[in-house]
Every structure is written in C-alpha cells, then in structure tokens.
Amino acid sequence: MKITLIGVGLIGGSMALKLKAKGLVSQVFGVDRNEEHLAEAKKLGIIDEALPLEKAVKSSDLIIIAIPVDSTAEILAQILDLVTDKQTVMDVGSTKAGIVQSVKTHPNRSRFVAFHPMWGTENSGPESALADSFSGRAAVICDAEDSAKDALNMVITIAENLDMHLMYMKAQDHDVHTAYISHISHITSYALANTVLEKEREEDKIFQLASSGFSSTVRLAKSHPEMWVPIFKQNKENILDVLNEHISQLRKFKSALEKDNDVLLEELIRNANRIRGILK
Amino acid sequence: MKITLIGVGLIGGSMALKLKAKGLVSQVFGVDRNEEHLAEAKKLGIIDEALPLEKAVKSSDLIIIAIPVDSTAEILAQILDLVTDKQTVMDVGSTKAGIVQSVKTHPNRSRFVAFHPMWGTENSGPESALADSFSGRAAVICDAEDSAKDALNMVITIAENLDMHLMYMKAQDHDVHTAYISHISHITSYALANTVLEKEREEDKIFQLASSGFSSTVRLAKSHPEMWVPIFKQNKENILDVLNEHISQLRKFKSALEKDNDVLLEELIRNANRIRGILK
Numbered sequence: 001m002k003i004t005l006i007g008v009g010l011i012g013g014s015m016a017l018k019l020k021a022k023g024l025v026s027q028v029f030g031v032d033r034n035e036e037h038l039a040e041a042k043k044l045g046i047i048d049e050a051l052p053l054e055k056a057v058k059s060s061d062l063i064i065i066a067i068p069v070d071s072t073a074e075i076l077a078q079i080l081d082l083v084t085d086k087q088t089v090m091d092v093g094s095t096k097a098g099i100v101q102s103v104k105t106h107p108n109r110s111r112f113v114a115f116h117p118m119w120g121t122e123n124s125g126p127e128s129a130l131a132d133s134f135s136g137r138a139a140v141i142c143d144a145e146d147s148a149k150d151a152l153n154m155v156i157t158i159a160e161n162l163d164m165h166l167m168y169m170k171a172q173d174h175d176v177h178t179a180y181i182s183h184i185s186h187i188t189s190y191a192l193a194n195t196v197l198e199k200e201r202e203e204d205k206i207f208q209l210a211s212s213g214f215s216s217t218v219r220l221a222k223s224h225p226e227m228w229v230p231i232f233k234q235n236k237e238n239i240l241d242v243l244n245e246h247i248s249q250l251r252k253f254k255s256a257l258e259k260d261n262d263v264l265l266e267e268l269i270r271n272a273n274r275i276r277g278i279l280k
Numbered sequence: 281m282k283i284t285l286i287g288v289g290l291i292g293g294s295m296a297l298k299l300k301a302k303g304l305v306s307q308v309f310g311v312d313r314n315e316e317h318l319a320e321a322k323k324l325g326i327i328d329e330a331l332p333l334e335k336a337v338k339s340s341d342l343i344i345i346a347i348p349v350d351s352t353a354e355i356l357a358q359i360l361d362l363v364t365d366k367q368t369v370m371d372v373g374s375t376k377a378g379i380v381q382s383v384k385t386h387p388n389r390s391r392f393v394a395f396h397p398m399w400g401t402e403n404s405g406p407e408s409a410l411a412d413s414f415s416g417r418a419a420v421i422c423d424a425e426d427s428a429k430d431a432l433n434m435v436i437t438i439a440e441n442l443d444m445h446l447m448y449m450k451a452q453d454h455d456v457h458t459a460y461i462s463h464i465s466h467i468t469s470y471a472l473a474n475t476v477l478e479k480e481r482e483e484d485k486i487f488q489l490a491s492s493g494f495s496s497t498v499r500l501a502k503s504h505p506e507m508w509v510p511i512f513k514q515n516k517e518n519i520l521d522v523l524n525e526h527i528s529q530l531r532k533f534k535s536a537l538e539k540d541n542d543v544l545l546e547e548l549i550r551n552a553n554r555i556r557g558i559l560k
Contacts, residue, residue: 118489118490118491119491120492120493122556137491138488140489165488167488167489177489178489180476180479181489181491181494182491182493182494184472184475184476185472185493185494185497185498186493187530187533188468188472188497189552190548191526191529191532191533191552192464192468192526192529193551193554193555194529194532194548194552195460195464195522195526195529196460196464196555197552197554198525198529199521199522199525208418208445208447209398209420209447209457209461209462210559211398211400211461211462212399212400212401213400213462213465213466213499214559216465216500217465217469217497217499218555218559219497220493220496220497221552221553221555222553223553225545225549225550225553229545229546229549232537232545233537233540233542233545236537240534240537240538241479243530243537244534245475245478245479246472247527247530247531249472249474249478250467250523250526250527252471252474253467253470253471253523254527257512257513257516257520257523258520260513260516262509262513265505265509265512265513266505266509268474269470269503269504269505269508269509270505271474271477272470272473272474272501273473273501273502273503273504273505274473274477275476275498275501275502276502279490279494279495279498
C-alpha cells in the first residue's frame with residue numbers, strides 16, 4: 001500500500017514508521033511546507049519521497065493529514081476534490097466537530113474518516129517520531145456513519161496495525177471529552193509555567209529544586225502554539241466550560257485555605273483521590 | 281551507625297533502604313503509630329526492630345523524622361528533650377519555617393538539622409519505598425547556622441550516601457520556593473481531577489480516552505490528604521500568593537479565548553514554552 005503523509009511531524013512520522021515496520025505500507029510520499037522537515041523525514045526513513053500535494057495524493061491508496069487542526073479544516077475539501085472512490089483520507093486532529101463540518105456537504109465526504117489517536121508529547125517534528133508511540137492507546141473514529149464502509153475498514157486496519165484500541169463517537173461528543181481529558185491539561189500546564197516564571201526570577205533555583213511532581217505537571221507547557229492555538233480556537237466553547245469549572249475548583253481550595261477550613265480542604269483532596277480508582 | 285526512623289513510610293523507608301545498601305547504617309529502629317506499617321517495614325527489611333519512641337531514640341546515633349509536617353512540629357521538641365550532644369535529629373518535611381520555629385528556643389536546637397529531600401510520589405506507605413528514589417535529586421538544608429557542626433556533617437554524609445546534591449537556604453526562602461515548584465502543582469492537580477470528576481460522569485470514557493498528557497498533569501491528585509493538608513496549612517501564606525497568581529494566569533487564557541485574541545493566546549503559550557529551557 002502507498003500512502004501520502006501531509007505533515008511529516010511527530011504524529012504523522014510516528015504512524016509512518018510503525019506502518020512500514022508492520023509491512024502494511026510499502027511507500028510513503030511526504031508533503032510538507034517545511035523543507036527541512038521533509039529532508040529530515042527522508043533521512044529518518046519516515047518518507048520515501050517528497051512530492052507536491054496533487055501528485056502525492058493521486059499516487060496513494062491512503063492520505064493521512066497530520067497537520068494543525070486549522071490547516072486540516074482548510075485543506076481537507078481540496079484533498080477530497082482530488083480523490084476517487086478507491087482512495088481514503090483520514091486526519092489525526094485533536095478536535096473533530098469543525099473538521100467534519102468543513103466537508104459536511106462535500107460530494108466525496110464518504111471517502112474521509114475522522115480519526116484521533118490519543119497520544120502525543122510536548123515535542124514536535126520528524127526527529128521526535130517513534131514507531132511504538134501508539135501501542136496500547138485509544139483511538140477515536142468520529143461520525144463513522146458518514147464514511148464509506150471500505151474507507152472505514154481501511155482506517156480500522158491502520159488502527160490495528162498501530163496496536164491501538166478503537167472507540168466510536170459523535171464528533172461533538174469527542175470534542176467535549178477531549179476538552180476534559182486533554183485540552184484543559186494543556187491550559188493548566190501553560191498557566192502553571194507562567195505562574196512560576198512570573199514570580200520566581202531566580203531561575204537556577206527552580207531548575208535545581210524542581211521535583212518530579214512539578215516537572216510532571218508542567219511538562220505539557222513545552223508544547224508549541226502552532227498546534228495548540230488552533231485546537232483551543234476550534235474547541236473554544238467546550239474548553240471555556242471546563243476552564244470555568246477548573247477556576248471554580250481552584251477557588252474552593254483558595255477559600256478553604258483562607259478560612260483555615262481543614263474539613264473542606266481534606267474533603268476536596270479526598271474527592272480528587274477518586275481519580276486513583278479511574279486512572280492507573 | 282544505628283538510626284531511628286520515626287515514620288516508616290515512602291520517604292523514611294526509601295532512605296533506610298538506601299543507607300543500609302550503602303553500608304552506612306547497620307541497624308534501623310522503627311517508630312510508627314501504624315502497627316501494620318511497622319510489620320510491613322520489618323518484612324521489607326526497612327527496619328530491624330520496632331521500638332517505643334524513647335527507647336529507639338536513646339539507642340540511636342541519628343533520628344530521622346519522616347511523618348507529616350504538623351506531627352513533626354509537635355514531636356520534634358519532645359525528641360530534642362531526649363537526645364545528648366552526641367546525637368543528631370533530622371526531618372524530611374516539605375515545609376520548614378513552622379518546624380524550625382517550633383524549636384527555636386529549645387536548649388538542644390543545635391542537635392537538629394532541617395532537611396528536605398526533593399523527591400516524592402503520589403504513593404505512600406513502606407511498600408512504596410525504593411532505595412534509589414533520591415539519586416541525582418536536590419536536597420535542602422535550612423538554617424544551617426543553627427545546627428552544630430557535627431550534626432550538620434552527619435546530615436551531609438546522609439545526603440551524600442543518598443546520592444543527592446545539597447543546597448542551603450533560609451527556612452523562609454525554602455517555603456517560598458517549594459510553594460512555587462511543589463505545593464502549587466498539587467493544588468492544580470487536585471483541582472483538575474475535581475474538575476473532570478465533577479463534569480464528566482461517564483467514567484469509563486475518561487479512563488479509555490485519557491492520554492499520557494492528562495495522566496501526567498493529574499498524577500499528583502492521587503496524593504493523600506494526611507500528608508498534604510498539613511503542608512498546605514503550614515505554608516498557607518506563600519501558597520495563597522502563588523494560587524492567586526495562578527488563577528490570574530488562567531483568567532488570561534480565559535479572556536484570550538473569549539475575545540478570540542489569538543495574538544495573546546500565542547503570547548501566553550510562547551511565554552510558557554520558556555520552561556523548556558529551564559526544566560529538562
């Protein structure tokens with residue numbers, strides 16, 4: 001099978017490496033605005049050849065769009081214009097409602113499968129790609145009923161070869177869930193980094209004293225704005241709901257502390273401890 | 281050398297295992313209100329014998345207090361009452377100002393060294409103890425000038441045998457720094473867990489969709505209130521300062537989102553990204 005990778009960064013690169021290692025994919029064409037990334041991806045064996053968009057798409061069984069979600073929404077209709085009913089297009093974006101909306105009435109809508117692998121790191125670029133990144137993680141297919149059966153089967157095969165377990169949901173529900181279990185974590189992590197950077201000027205002391213706990217909560221603050229500004233914008237309403245709730249939860253801690261209300265403080269912590277039973 | 285471990289949990293247990301492995305400590309007496317923990321610690325080779333407080337202290341060269349910070353402040357004077365000028369007492373607490381204040385005028389103050397190893401996990405109890413936990417981490421000694429030279433040298437030897445690098449600071453400064461790089465992380469993590477648990481009732485979906493990013497930011501929310509309520513109370517003023525700043529940083533994200541202010545959103549993220557240069 002031949003595939004086109006639109007965006008040869010962390011996610012696309014990791015997918016290509018794995019699918020090649022599994023023997024499912026024989027050839028990968030790379031499309032990327034960033035020439036350095038293309039050269040790097042070729043050197044790392046992620047892609048076999050860099051091609052212009054149209055030529056790449058026309059030569060491929062499957063087109064994987066792995067670029068920021070705003071660019072995905074812009075380019076998806078253009079790619080669907082190019083494909084036949086023997087080809088499949090999938091994305092990997094962290095938001096889904098805006099992307100499926102962008103091609104809702106497109107005559108080739110059924111060739112597209114909205115996909116989201118639940119994995120990522122604070123790093124980016126082809127040099128961060130790792131073949132085994134996705135193993136054991138969840139992947140979501142949204143609005144499966146709007147995709148052709150063979151296109152869907154193609155993406156199911158991809159997910160299986162990435163060793164991921166699949167979940168199906170509506171694009172709208174997906175965006176609510178990811179606001180809670182992914183997008184808000186990035187905002188809290190950015191805000192925590194800004195809090196410490198704002199108040200603590202002796203940076204050497206942060207570096208030396210920082211415990212593993214701090215590093216863990218602030219890790220996501222290293223994530224790049226090119227990817228995250230578009231996610232926050234596309235999932236704005238859901239994220240604002242969660243952010244308001246989060247600020248109100250922080251205010252409960254503030255009030256408990258200010259009023260020396262040990263009972264409330266302990267109650268808030270015991271409630272949070274319930275996450276232990278849910279997340280391993 | 282013989283030591284008494286007051287509190288045979290995660291921190292004390294990890295220290296004892298390492299100091300025994302290094303051959304520095306030949307015998308460990310355990311003191312703990314929790315009989316099960318004492319039995320478990322003996323089974324795991326953390327302690328050699330469970331003894332009553334007074335007998336244990338009188339038989340030891342070094343007494344390590346590894347219990348919650350409120351209990352440390354309560355028991356420290358009582359232990360200093362028992363020791364001679366050949367013995368050393370150290371604690372491992374996450375707050376320092378309250379603890380040093382509690383023995384400021386004690387005639388044996390100089391036998392005490394205020395110590396804080398910058399390591400911990402969301403787990404507790406002797407079964408969580410690991411000999412190599414502290415390797416490569418920072419440890420802080422506070423108000424070193426109030427400790428006798430031989431007591432200080434004893435604790436420096438302990439830190440060296442734990443493979444930690446030492447920093448010296450005032451107890452007051454320590455508490456400001458730890459509010460930023462440890463305590464606030466716990467509050468944001470608890471609040472994030474409570475946010476998700478509050479709004480998201482379909483717990484199976486959280487569990488299955490949760491990415492490594494979410495797990496990372498919410499990991500500390502598993503930490504127990506027995507340890508953290510006393511820390512928050514003892515470092516109340518510093519934590520409230522940081523918490524207010526953190527809420528105001530979150531509000532900046534909220535405002536940028538509400539107003540579709542992409543420039544501010546990107547600026548907030550780029551500023552947070554600076555943590556990449558500071559924390560590895």
